Amino acid sequence: MSTVKTGGTDLFRRVLKRPLGKISFTFISILFISAIFANFAAPSDPNELDTANIFSKPSLEHLFGADDLGRDVLSRVMHGGRISLTIALFASAIAMIIGVLWGFLAAQIGGWVDEVLMRTVDALLSIPIILLALILVAALGTNVAVLSIIIGTILSPATARLARSAVIGELQLDYSQAATVVGASRLRILFSEVLPNTAPVLMARAVICVADTIIIEASLSFVGLGINPPDASWGSLTRTGYEQLFNGYWLVLAPGLVILLAIWSFNTLSDQILEALDPRSGK
Amino acid sequence: MTSLLNVKNLAVDIELGKSEPLHAVRDVSFTVNKGEKLGLVGESGSGKSLTALAIMRLLHRPFRISGSVSLDGQELYSLNNKEMARVRSGQLGIIYQDPTSSLNPVFTVGEQIIEAIQLSEKISKADARTRAIDLLAEVGVKDAKTRANNYPHQFSGGMRQRVMIAMAISTNPKLLIADEPTTALDVTTQARVMELLSRIVEQRGLAVILITHDLGVASQFCDRLSVMYGGKIVENGSIKDVISNPLHPYTKALINSVCTVDLDVTKPMIAIGGQPPVLSDLPTGCTFHPRCPSANTTTCVSVTPSLEMISANRTVACDLIKTESHLKGISIA
Amino acid sequence: MRVENLSKHYDVGNKKKLKAVDDVSFVINSGETFGLVGESGSGKSTIAKLIMRLEDPTAGRIYLGDTNLLELNRKDLLDARRDLQMVFQNPFDALNRRKRVRDIIELPLKVHTSLNEKEREDRVIELLELVGLRPEMIERFPHEMSGGQCQRVGIARAIALNPKILILDESVSAVDVSIQAQILNLLRELQDKLHLTYLFISHDLSIVRYMSHKIAVLYQGEIAEFGTREHLFTNPLHPYTHTLMNSIPDPFHEKSGKVSEIGTGDESIDKVSTGCAFRSRCAIGSQKEICISSNPDLTASASAHDLVACHFPTTSSEYAEALKSVGK
Numbered sequence: 031m032s033t034v035k036t037g038g039t040d041l042f043r044r045v046l047k048r049p050l051g052k053i054s055f056t057f058i059s060i061l062f063i064s065a066i067f068a069n070f071a072a073p074s075d076p077n078e079l080d081t082a083n084i085f086s087k088p089s090l091e092h093l094f095g096a097d098d099l100g101r102d103v104l105s106r107v108m109h110g111g112r113i114s115l116t117i118a119l120f121a122s123a124i125a126m127i128i129g130v131l132w133g134f135l136a137a138q139i140g141g142w143v144d145e146v147l148m149r150t151v152d153a154l155l156s157i158p159i160i161l162l163a164l165i166l167v168a169a170l171g172t173n174v175a176v177l178s179i180i181i182g183t184i185l186s187p188a189t190a191r192l193a194r195s196a197v198i199g200e201l202q203l204d205y206s207q208a209a210t211v212v213g214a215s216r217l218r219i220l221f222s223e224v225l226p227n228t229a230p231v232l233m234a235r236a237v238i239c240v241a242d243t244i245i246i247e248a249s250l251s252f253v254g255l256g257i258n259p260p261d262a263s264w265g266s267l268t269r270t271g272y273e274q275l276f277n278g279y280w281l282v283l284a285p286g287l288v289i290l291l292a293i294w295s296f297n298t299l300s301d302q303i304l305e306a307l308d309p310r311s312g313k
Numbered sequence: 314m315t316s317l318l319n320v321k322n323l324a325v326d327i328e329l330g331k332s333e334p335l336h337a338v339r340d341v342s343f344t345v346n347k348g349e350k351l352g353l354v355g356e357s358g359s360g361k362s363l364t365a366l367a368i369m370r371l372l373h374r375p376f377r378i379s380g381s382v383s384l385d386g387q388e389l390y391s392l393n394n395k396e397m398a399r400v401r402s403g404q405l406g407i408i409y410q411d412p413t414s415s416l417n418p419v420f421t422v423g424e425q426i427i428e429a430i431q432l433s434e435k436i437s438k439a440d441a442r443t444r445a446i447d448l449l450a451e452v453g454v455k456d457a458k459t460r461a462n463n464y465p466h467q468f469s470g471g472m473r474q475r476v477m478i479a480m481a482i483s484t485n486p487k488l489l490i491a492d493e494p495t496t497a498l499d500v501t502t503q504a505r506v507m508e509l510l511s512r513i514v515e516q517r518g519l520a521v522i523l524i525t526h527d528l529g530v531a532s533q534f535c536d537r538l539s540v541m542y543g544g545k546i547v548e549n550g551s552i553k554d555v556i557s558n559p560l561h562p563y564t565k566a567l568i569n570s571v572c573t574v575d576l577d578v579t580k581p582m583i584a585i586g587g588q589p590p591v592l593s594d595l596p597t598g599c600t601f602h603p604r605c606p607s608a609n610t611t612t613c614v615s616v617t618p619s620l621e622m623i624s625a626n627r628t629v630a631c632d633l634i635k636t637e638s639h640l641k642g643i644s645i646a
Numbered sequence: 647m648r649v650e651n652l653s654k655h656y657d658v659g660n661k662k663k664l665k666a667v668d669d670v671s672f673v674i675n676s677g678e679t680f681g682l683v684g685e686s687g688s689g690k691s692t693i694a695k696l697i698m699r700l701e702d703p704t705a706g707r708i709y710l711g712d713t714n715l716l717e718l719n720r721k722d723l724l725d726a727r728r729d730l731q732m733v734f735q736n737p738f739d740a741l742n743r744r745k746r747v748r749d750i751i752e753l754p755l756k757v758h759t760s761l762n763e764k765e766r767e768d769r770v771i772e773l774l775e776l777v778g779l780r781p782e783m784i785e786r787f788p789h790e791m792s793g794g795q796c797q798r799v800g801i802a803r804a805i806a807l808n809p810k811i812l813i814l815d816e817s818v819s820a821v822d823v824s825i826q827a828q829i830l831n832l833l834r835e836l837q838d839k840l841h842l843t844y845l846f847i848s849h850d851l852s853i854v855r856y857m858s859h860k861i862a863v864l865y866q867g868e869i870a871e872f873g874t875r876e877h878l879f880t881n882p883l884h885p886y887t888h889t890l891m892n893s894i895p896d897p898f899h900e901k902s903g904k905v906s907e908i909g910t911g912d913e914s915i916d917k918v919s920t921g922c923a924f925r926s927r928c929a930i931g932s933q934k935e936i937c938i939s940s941n942p943d944l945t946a947s948a949s950a951h952d953l954v955a956c957h958f959p960t961t962s963s964e965y966a967e968a969l970k971s972v973g974k
Binding site: 356357453454455467468469470471472499500501502503504505507508526527528529530531532533556566567568569570571572573574575576578581582583584585586588589591 | 685686792793794795822823824825826827828830831834835849850851852853855856875879889890891892893894895896897898902903904905906907910911912913914915
């Protein structure tokens with residue numbers, strides 16, 4: 031009789047064994063490393079003007095070309111990653127913390143509390159995300175912190191729903207009943223027994239939140255309601271590139287590709303985590 | 314008695330990528346004659362279910378099968394997929410353990426039987442429907458005409474199993490394979506289903522392979538018994554012989570483990586020590602030796618015993634028995 | 647333990663009620679094993695859940711010693727759980743797949759005692775040895791063990807606090823036959839060593855007989871027959887008990903595993919709403935007025951040894967005759 035190993039490091043190893051897991055993880059690592067070490071890794075200073083090379087095509091000197099002020103597009107994208115990924119990580123963390131508490135509370139207490147909490151989730155989910163984001167940003171302003179909080183909050187209802195069903199599923203299993211029989215308090219059962227078992231599924235969700243945040247932030251910045259100059263995020267770079275599209279396709283290429291790559295990688299990683307959890311033969 | 318199914322040196326390996334494949338079924342050979350009821354008995358890790366799936370060619374990657382399976386003279390592993398599908402629908406009947414998951418919940422019971430029939434022969438839907446209703450009545454579904462339009466969830470567990478039986482025999486198969494058909498049923502329901510199965514099998518002269526871990530069920534239904542342990546057959550014989558005079562130490566131990574109504578309550582049960590074999594860590598030599606009360610340290614640990622004929626229709630895979638019978642110069646059974 | 651008039655009814659719409667457990671009463675004495683045997687729908691697992699307070703009954707009282715478990719507030723109930731433990735059916739599911747054996751068995755000790763880490767570990771090792779597991783198993787995860795080993799861990803967890811009573815709900819149904827024998831021996835051994843009291847619940851009559859001193863046969867939420875092991879098996883009286891005994895296939899008895907009931911075998915047709923629940927399957931009751939109209943009470947048998955809920959208690963040979971006369 032074989033049961034799936036669901037230990038943390040074990041799961042990690044299994045994900046990395048899968049080809050898509052390897053690829054997506056590699057890309058994500060590249061994105062993070064190039065963002066963290068942008069100061070060293072970027073070919074030039076993102077704000078360095080190179081007036082001789084305004085709107086120059088991709089060349090050895092400027093791998094993805096230069097923009098309207100002669101600044102190296104690649105370097106700007108790498109630095110832009112800092113902002114985009116920072117927002118993504120914070121928003122994901124906020125979405126997870128709020129969502130997990132929300133969902134756990136609903137699952138544990140049940141009854142009318144569960145009803146109220148879940149109907150709120152339903153209501154919030156029925157509003158298109160971008161619309162909600164636009165309204166909140168218009169009301170609260172835009173900087174890294176505020177954006178993280180807004181996006182994180184917007185992503186929390188879906189997280190709550192997931193957390194709730196994960197907990198309810200686990201509470202029905204014998205080991206939860208066994209913990210009750212042994213006399214463990216409900217709080218202890220929830221956090222000490224059930225949480226570790228829901229962790230993998232929640233981790234997959236956290237990764238999706240990162241991907242979702244990147245899209246939302248990029249969309250907001252694209253319409254001018256997100257990050258604004260002089261700060262650059264992938265979204266705002268895409269916007270300026272789009273505005274100056276007639277001057278060179280490469281202005282949009284780098285930030286657009288990077289966004290594409292990031293979203294694909296995070297979504298794929300999340301899928302791979304979920305698939306690695308599924309007991310398939312031989313895997 | 315003409316042989317209907319001939320399984321020779323069947324082996325099922327599970328490929329695990331870089332590491333050594335797991336040997337789930339090893340060198341299994343047996344025959345089933347026309348109209349004969351063979352019981353394949355074993356516990357977890359014995360490979361009995363995989364053997365059945367291999368016979369029906371229902372195993373794909375990462376399972377790798379070697380050996381030969383011939384049904385009525387036809388080698389099943391040399392057929393292409395289409396031909397095999399036809400054999401499966403027309404000559405083999407299958408009954409699974411859990412009727413809930415083997416019946417499609419979105420189709421009526423009648424529709425599923427009709428589909429099975431139409432897959433294996435050219436017959437009009439109306440004729441197939443009549444046959445389906447007759448079959449349902451034959452397996453004991455009252456009001457078969459109306460009930461044919463019911464969905465599986467509208468039947469109780471025992472009735473669903475009867476529907477499965479109806480579906481399995483609907484194409485007039487030659488061989489019925491029943492994999493733990495009554496394990497999920499109450500004992501009173503089990504009695505009904507086994508009685509039904511006996512009657513149907515008698516009437517149609519079907520050959521049956523009954524896979525079960527329950528010696529009681531096997532003893533009441535089967536003519537012959539093959540005992541499996543760790544992927545191999547360890548003993549073969551008529552049901553009466555094997556139960557009244559088990560030869561292989563595992564068979565003896567298995568029979569002793571059965572809790573019956575006559576058991577002496579003042580004494581502890583005669584239990585086999587140890588755990589069932591784990592595929593990734595099979596013992597060397599005889600798979601049963603770590604748990605065998607009579608294992609000796611030289612032969613049993615190093616030599617894998619093969620099935621030897623001890624007497625007419627009786628084979629055992631045990632070096633100790635083989636030695637004993639050679640010493641005695643006569644058959645033991 | 648004293649169970650009095652325990653009932654659990656579910657509302658199933660259309661103003662109908664499903665009586666999973668209906669007015670069940672029994673007494674379990676200290677140091678003995680009380681067996682509950684029944685098939686699906688008998689209510690045996692519901693009774694286990696009600697006693698373990700995993701669900702609330704519709705009516706009745708459950709006394710452990712002098713305390714009515716149903717009247718305890720949350721805090722007192724948690725305390726009472728020291729004395730009332732359970733071993734579950736599925737060995738793997740009953741253990742938290744993310745926890746090691748150490749954490750699993752330690753849990754009751756953490757919750758109810760103030761032992762420090764070292765003391766807890768000593769007690770866990772002691773328990774492992776009691777259930778026949780090597781101390782090295784303490785670091786294993788459930789998926790690294792066999793079904794039998796997992797069940798032993800479940801038993802170790804259940805006896806960690808020396809409970810007054812242990813509920814064994816189909817505790818050997820999900821393991822191989824050869825492991826079953828091992829576990830049954832272990833349970834009996836532990837009962838002798840630690841003077842445990844068991845409520846042994848199973849669908850397998852032979853196993854219930856082997857383990858229990860007193861046995862109650864359940865049918866559709868009610869006790870059909872009750873007696874000591876000796877009396878129930880030498881002289882069963884309820885037609886359902888006869889049916890049950892006859893349907894067990896025994897490798898050593900040629901004509902066992904037979905159908906000894908009438909009716910279609912189709913639950914939806916055989917279910918009755920008045921009178922005795924078994925009458926549609928009973929060779930005797932299907933013909934009698936009184937069985938159709940009135941549900942029999944559990945009363946003492948003629949010999950006064952057992953309790954039977956039947957208008958026409960019969961011996962097994964008489965019942966065999968009755969079956970023959972209706973064509974079975």
